[in-house]
Amino acid sequence: QVQLVESGGGLVQPGGSLRLSCAASGFTLDYYAIGWFRQAPGKEREGVSCISSSDGSTYYADSVKGRFTISRDNAKNTVYLQMNSLKPEDTAVYYCAASTSSYYYTFSEYDYWGQGTQVTVSS
Secondary structure, three states, X not given: OOEEEEEOOEEEXXXXXXXXXXXXXXXXXXXXXXXXXXXXXXXXXXXXXXXXXXXXXXXXXXXXXXXXXXXXXXXXXXXXXXXOOOOHHHOEEEXXXXXXXXXXXXXOOOOEEOOOEEEEEOO
């Protein structure tokens, strides 16, 4: 069974950090680009960051550049999103997704999705 499972979400104060994990089962992440998305209440889902399957190229939304870092550990079949200097506007459900498309960096054409993990930034 193909599955992506996110973990690492929680409640954190503004300025704090969290590291999200996206673990794959039933398939190998090596051949997939992985994206992180988020959806806040009442807002559309947006792409946050993504990483290629081949050369490790990374892309970030302007809103998170310099604060978030995406990385992958193919040996562990896991992708991470390190989130620093968190702001209340980062509050959302965060999802990871896998893509075989050449256009993964446009945050479109993703095939498999996780169930999401809640991130709440509040004092």
